[in-house]
Amino acid sequence: MAENLAYTQSPACWASDSELVQMVREGADEAFDELEARYRPIILWRLRLLCRNGEDTEEIIRQIRTGLYIKIRSHQVRSGARSTLLSWVHSLTINSFLVYKRIHAW
Secondary structure, eight states: OHHHHHHHSOGGGGSOHHHHHHHHHTTOHHHHHHHHHHHHHHHHHHHHHHOSSHHHHHHHHHHHHHHHHHHHHTTOSOOSOHHHHHHHHHHHHHHHHHHHHHHHTO
16 A cells, blocks of 8 residues: 555655745646645644634635745745745744734724
């Protein structure tokens, strides 16, 4: 069974964050999906501390996903160490929450 999994997993799942960022810049949507899968638990954890309900959380996650994709493609996210990307994801999460909160006047 493990042998079958090896054939179905994409090459992106074995890449480092830096490699994934570079792949996204080259147009690999699969690499972006892998980055999102890696950081989604961190984003969800942070938003659960901030948001009142799941509907707000899902809307903010969509904004974060769009923001992350745009920033990576426009070279505003460095493809360096994982800690840099992690810090950036935390900042994007907090800022997206604050913008959402301001727009929806909680």
